[in-house]
Amino acid sequence: GEMRKGDESGDDAEVPAEGGVVDAEGQPASAVDAAEARVVKLAQFQARALSHALKFPSAERISYSTCSIHALENELVIKEVLPEAVKLGYTLEAAVPAWHRRGMEGVLAPGAAHALLRADQFEDDMEGFFVAIFVRPPPPGARKA
Numbered sequence: 001g002e003m004r005k006g007d008e009s010g011d012d013a014e015v016p017a018e019g020g021v022v023d024a025e026g027q028p029a030s031a032v033d034a035a036e037a038r039v040v041k042l043a044q045f046q047a048r049a050l051s052h053a054l055k056f057p058s059a060e061r062i063s064y065s066t067c068s069i070h071a072l073e074n075e076l077v078i079k080e081v082l083p084e085a086v087k088l089g090y091t092l093e094a095a096v097p098a099w100h101r102r103g104m105e106g107v108l109a110p111g112a113a114h115a116l117l118r119a120d121q122f123e124d125d126m127e128g129f130f131v132a133i134f135v136r137p138p139p140p141g142a143r144k145a
Contacts, residue, residue: 043072047080054085062134069121069128075107078132089136
């Protein structure tokens with residue numbers, strides 16, 4: 001693309017005139033593409049962090065929460081780590097059982113979706129958020145604090 005010289009500060013570095021995000025081929029990406037890429041990266045990091053936390057040998061209860069409305073960062077992260085969590089002895093516990101909005105159906109099994117809590121920024125008149133709680137019995141030999 002077109003290049004321009006730096007600003008009046010004397011910086012002669014060349015920067016793209018458009019100043020935008022570029023895709024893998026170096027083409028300007030739309031703001032929507034950039035936002036989607038950001039959500040994907042966040043979800044990948046969140047799945048790795050949650051997976052790591054599940055492996056703490058003395059952990060009995062792990063909560064995962066976001067301020068996101070995106071299934072990619074919410075239900076799909078839980079779907080990705082759930083098989084590993086189950087192997088480690090965890091189950092999903094219903095987060096705030098009295099809350100009316102649960103996880104999105106069709107992403108997880110109905111029982112698992114019902115354990116998840118969701119708030120919708122428009123329908124619930126608040127910021128969007130999401131909660132999942134993993135619980136397991138104390139590992140053998142674990143000491144109580």
